[in-house]
Amino acid sequence: MEALVTPEASAARGMHAVETGVVDTRQGVILYVEGLTVSFDGFRALDDLSLYLDDGELRCLIGPNGAGKTTLMDVITGKTRPDAGKVFFGNTIDLTVLSEAQIAIAGIGRKFQRPTVFVGHSVFENLELALRGDKRVRSTLFARLSGEEKDRIDATLATIGLAGERELRAGLLSHGQKQWLEIGMLLVQEPQLLLVDEPVAGMTHRESDRTAELLISLAGEHTVVVVEHDMEFVRKIARKVTVLHEGRILAEGPMDAIQNDPRVLEVYLGA
Amino acid sequence: MDPTLPVWARLHARREWVVFAGVAFVTLVLVPALAALPSEGSPIRLPGHLIPLFGKFACYAIVALAVDLIWGYAGILSLGHGVFFALGGYAMGMYLMRSIGAEGVYRSELPDFMVFLDWKELPITWWGFQHFAYAASMALVIPGGLALAFGWFAFRSRIRGVYFSIITQALTYALMLLFFRNDTGFGGNNGLTDFKRILGFPIHDPSTRIGLYVVSVAALLGAYLLCRYLVVSRLGRVLAAIRDAESRVMFCGYDPAAYKLFFWTVSAMLCGLAGALYTPQVGIINPSELQPANSVEMAIWVAVGGRGTLFGAALGAVAVNWAKSWLTVAFPDLWLYLLGALFIAVTLFFPEGFAGLARWKRS
Numbered sequence: 001m002e003a004l005v006t007p008e009a010s011a012a013r014g015m016h017a018v019e020t021g022v023v024d025t026r027q028g029v030i031l032y033v034e035g036l037t038v039s040f041d042g043f044r045a046l047d048d049l050s051l052y053l054d055d056g057e058l059r060c061l062i063g064p065n066g067a068g069k070t071t072l073m074d075v076i077t078g079k080t081r082p083d084a085g086k087v088f089f090g091n092t093i094d095l096t097v098l099s100e101a102q103i104a105i106a107g108i109g110r111k112f113q114r115p116t117v118f119v120g121h122s123v124f125e126n127l128e129l130a131l132r133g134d135k136r137v138r139s140t141l142f143a144r145l146s147g148e149e150k151d152r153i154d155a156t157l158a159t160i161g162l163a164g165e166r167e168l169r170a171g172l173l174s175h176g177q178k179q180w181l182e183i184g185m186l187l188v189q190e191p192q193l194l195l196v197d198e199p200v201a202g203m204t205h206r207e208s209d210r211t212a213e214l215l216i217s218l219a220g221e222h223t224v225v226v227v228e229h230d231m232e233f234v235r236k237i238a239r240k241v242t243v244l245h246e247g248r249i250l251a252e253g254p255m256d257a258i259q260n261d262p263r264v265l266e267v268y269l270g271a
Numbered sequence: 272m273d274p275t276l277p278v279w280a281r282l283h284a285r286r287e288w289v290v291f292a293g294v295a296f297v298t299l300v301l302v303p304a305l306a307a308l309p310s311e312g313s314p315i316r317l318p319g320h321l322i323p324l325f326g327k328f329a330c331y332a333i334v335a336l337a338v339d340l341i342w343g344y345a346g347i348l349s350l351g352h353g354v355f356f357a358l359g360g361y362a363m364g365m366y367l368m369r370s371i372g373a374e375g376v377y378r379s380e381l382p383d384f385m386v387f388l389d390w391k392e393l394p395i396t397w398w399g400f401q402h403f404a405y406a407a408s409m410a411l412v413i414p415g416g417l418a419l420a421f422g423w424f425a426f427r428s429r430i431r432g433v434y435f436s437i438i439t440q441a442l443t444y445a446l447m448l449l450f451f452r453n454d455t456g457f458g459g460n461n462g463l464t465d466f467k468r469i470l471g472f473p474i475h476d477p478s479t480r481i482g483l484y485v486v487s488v489a490a491l492l493g494a495y496l497l498c499r500y501l502v503v504s505r506l507g508r509v510l511a512a513i514r515d516a517e518s519r520v521m522f523c524g525y526d527p528a529a530y531k532l533f534f535w536t537v538s539a540m541l542c543g544l545a546g547a548l549y550t551p552q553v554g555i556i557n558p559s560e561l562q563p564a565n566s567v568e569m570a571i572w573v574a575v576g577g578r579g580t581l582f583g584a585a586l587g588a589v590a591v592n593w594a595k596s597w598l599t600v601a602f603p604d605l606w607l608y609l610l611g612a613l614f615i616a617v618t619l620f621f622p623e624g625f626a627g628l629a630r631w632k633r634s
Contacts, residue, residue, distance in 0.1 A: 077522060104524035116519040118512040129505070129512055135524040137533045143505040182519075189523060 023090035023107055023192055030055040030193055030223045031076070036085030038071055038247075045071040046082070047247035053193070058219035060234045060255075061227045063244035064268055069227045070113065072244070073195050077110050078103045089193070105135065109191030113198045113227075115178035119171030123162055123181060126170050127153045130185035152188065160184040161210070175202040183214065193223045200233050212236045243268065282499050291492075298329075298488045303481050319477050324596065326484035326552040328589045329491045333545035335572045335588035336491075336498050336581055337538040342570065343579030344502050345534055346514035347431070351439030353566035354446050355414035355539040359546025360556040361450075362413060364463035365397060366406030367474070367551060371467045383465065384458045394456045403470055410547035411540045418539030419532065426528040426535070440563050447561035462557025469551050480552070487548045491585070494541050498581050501537065510534055571614045576624050583626025590625070 023030065031053040038046040046068045053059060061069050074080035075087060078100040087095040093106055104110075118126050131149055134140075157163045160180040165173065170181060179199060186194055196215065200208040208230075215237055218224055228234050234241065238255040245267045251258055258264055283291065302317065302325065309316040334356055341347045368382040377386040381393060399405040421442065425435060453459040472479040501507050513520045513527045520527055550556045559565070568591075576587020591610070599606045621628050 079518075099526065100518075100521035101524050101526040104522050110522045112518070116516045118515050118519065120511055120515050121508060125508055129509060129520075130523045135526070137506065137529050140506040140509055140525075141501075141504055185519075185523070 024092045025055040025090050025192075027091060028055055029053065030090060032086065032088040033072070033076075034086045036072070036075060036087065037083045038068075038075060038080060039083055044247050046075070046085075049085070049244075049248060051242065051249065053223055053225065055192075056220050056223055058215065058224045058226070058237060058239050060238040060241045061225055061244060062229070062231075062234060062241060062268070063250070066246075067244040068247040069244055070197065071247075073110065073197060073227065076103075076195060077108060101135070104189070104191075107190075107192040108195065109186040109189045109193070110195045111179075111182050111186055111197055111199060113201070115175065115182050117170045117173075117178050117181050117185070119169070121170055122167050123157070123170055123173070124153060124166050126181055127156055127184055127188050131188045132190040156184045156188050159187065159214070176204065176207045179203060179211075180207075183211070187218075191222065193225070194218065195225050195227075197227045198229065199226060200228065200230055208233060209236075278500070281503050282496065295492055298325075299485060299492070302488075303485055306481055307478070319480070322477070322480045322484045323552045326480070326487045327549060328592055329484070329487035330545040330549040330552070331569075331572065331588040331592050332491050332585040333487075333494050333548075334542050334569055335576065335584040336494050337541035337545070338569050338573045339576075339578050339581055339584035340498050340501065340541070341531075341534050341538045342573060343581075343584065344507060344514070345510050345531055347531065347535065348436045348570060349439045349538075350436045350563070350566050350570060351441075351443040352538070352542050352569050353561055353563075354439075354443045355418060355542035356546040356549070356569075357446070357450075357556065357558075357560040358414045358417065359410040359543030360550040360560060361457055361463065361546075362400075362406050362410035362543070363547035363550045364466075364556040365400040365457075366403055367466040367469060368463050369397070369401040370469065371465065374467055375465070382458070382463070384453075384461065388453055396456055407547060410543045414543030414546075415536050415540040418536045422532045422535040426531045429528075440566065443561050443566050444563050447558050447563075450558040450561060458557070460558060462555055462559075463550075464555040464557070466551065466554060474551060474554070483548070483552050487552070490544060490548060494544070495581060495585065497537075498541075501534070502581070506530070506533070568610070571610065574624060575613060575617050577626025577628075578624065580624070580626040583624055586626070587624060 029052050031051070033049060033051040036046050036049040037044065049068070049072070051072075061072070063069055071080060075082050076095060078095060078098055082096055089095050089103075089106055089108065095103055095106075095108075098106065118129065121129070128145060128149075131153070133143075133149075154163070157166055160183060162173075162177060162181060162184065165177065170178065173181060179202065183196070183199065186196075199211050199215070203211065212233060215224055215226060219239075226234075226237065235255060240253065241255050241258045242252045243250040243258060243261075243264050250267060251261045251264050253261075279288075302322075305315060306317040306319065306322050334352060337355075338349060338352050341349060371382070373380050375383040375386075377383055379386045381390065385393070400409070425438065430438065449455050450457055450462075451460050457463065466474050468474050469479065469483075472482070502511075509520065509525055510530050513525075513530060517527050546556075546560075572588040572591050573584040574587070575591055576585065577583030591613070595606060595610070598609060602609075617624060623630070
């Protein structure tokens with residue numbers, strides 16, 4: 001892969017060598033995962049996995065429990081280090097040597113499986129803290145919210161349907177509302193790549209429909225990866241689906257083809 | 272709270288500022304006036320021995336603010352803040368020793384304990400401490416530097432929770448053993464004492480004591496405003512967010528270790544300040560300040576007052592120490608049992624401390 005320029009030097013430069021909006025996607029690919037292997041005590045969670053994400057696509061990642069979906073997310077976001085393999089964000093950013101915070105600043109946002117928001121802060125403050133900007137100690141010490149940023153937060157509150165809960169403590173939100181708040185936090189962070197782990201878990205039908213609309217509207221400007229168990233939801237949003245099984249890619253393609261793939265039926269539906 | 276408001280309005284609502292001004296007036300103006308102005312024997316005159324006692328409470332209250340800053344807002348329980356307090360106290364104590372000059376028991380320019388140990392010259396560690404400004408800055412720099420180094424390793428290694436608390440407890444114990452040794456060069460188990468003057472003023476003079484008290488209270492009020500600013504700033508809200516969901520903070524692009532380190536270091540420096548103000552008012556600094564139990568007591572002040580409230584922590588420090596100064600005289604054997612019972616009762620029945628009780632009563 002001569003397209004992959006190894007930027008060992010840029011990694012050594014530390015935190016702010018990485019800035020938002022400098023991801024090189026001239027090849028049309030935003031994420032390269034090649035030969036990725038991760039083992040935990042001999043168990044191969046990911047086994048020589050390769051995956052490419054096109055800039056602006058909406059990809060669904062499915063697979064039975066233990067297929068390695070969450071581990072893959074963990075590697076991309078810097079939580080887990082791989083035993084072997086490459087993970088590049090655009091052509092130049094080697095994610096395997098960056099910290100979680102650096103990866104977030106580089107432009108990758110993540111929504112967790114269980115909604116994770118700042119329960120002690122108001123909904124508004126949650127979004128304020130997630131806002132794209134300088135995240136260093138010195139600048140947050142003197143940070144003042146500009147009118148423009150305030151408008152941006154209010155616009156996001158409208159998008160995620162929490163305008164009425166603006167001043168409410170996030171800990172008091174319902175499960176579905178927390179999911180939405182977390183998605184809102186991702187939006188104000190303005191990432192180029194969004195990793196969304198089970199976005200509709202615990203949501204009602206209507207909420208789930210709105211989530212589908214939102215994710216579809218985000219694709220194009222952002223690249224979105226959705227991990228989901230809810231097949232109905234996947235059918236609703238999917239353009240291209242990747243099926244993981246035992247740490248490898250079992251199948252990849254449009255939803256219709258995947259649904260009729262006998263190998264997928266066997267492992268996924270146990271048929 | 273609206274983050275677009277000006278700074279003073281973000282710190283406190285108008286009503287709270289009135290309370291703050293009232294407290295400042297009573298402690299900074301009324302108390303010193305009552306101690307100095309009415310003639311001797313007048314019923315409204317404040318007894319002279321209370322002034323250094325109040326000054327000591329102010330120092331403890333600063334410590335409580337420092338502990339609350341990291342425990343209440345970052346969820347980091349330190350059981351070793353006595354270290355930073357003692358280091359600040361020692362730095363000031365060294366200045367006070369040096370300013371005794373040749374008036375010590377042995378009529379030597381060297382501090383008495385060095386003569387006693389038959390040392391011929393001042394160790395390097397003592398150089399410069401004859402200058403007040405140097406000693407005062409060391410009272411902040413040394414605790415801050417130690418906290419920075421200790422915190423850097425601890426937070427980078429993602430040590431947290433009870434493991435962190437135990438290491439801080441070990442830190443204070445290790446330093447206590449170190450300071451007990453005569454070879455360490457800080458007076459061994461006797462510590463530093465027999466001070467004569469500070470900045471040229473006789474240290475036991477009532478007016479000097481009032482001066483030290485006023486400086487301590489001013490430092491307390493200033494420290495309170497600083498802490499309040501820190502916790503309402505975006506910085507402080509990031510810190511509280513780390514306490515609630517550290518991984519989310521990281522995936523928002525913040526480096527939690529840097530935030531913890533900043534607050535940890537500020538907290539240690541506040542303790543150093545408190546220690547530096549404490550030594551001249553108490554007249555002695557020795558390794559007993561480094562006892563693990565002392566640091567545990569500091570955490571108890573904050574728990575009793577209510578953590579995560581700042582003012583509650585400061586009040587807790589004053590209340591517990593007031594009770595201590597009375598009970599250790601009335602029931603000297605019972606004090607530790609009473610303190611333990613108080614801690615258990617507060618933890619069980621008022622987990623938010625006195626401040627939480629007040630809030631609960633209001634609503």
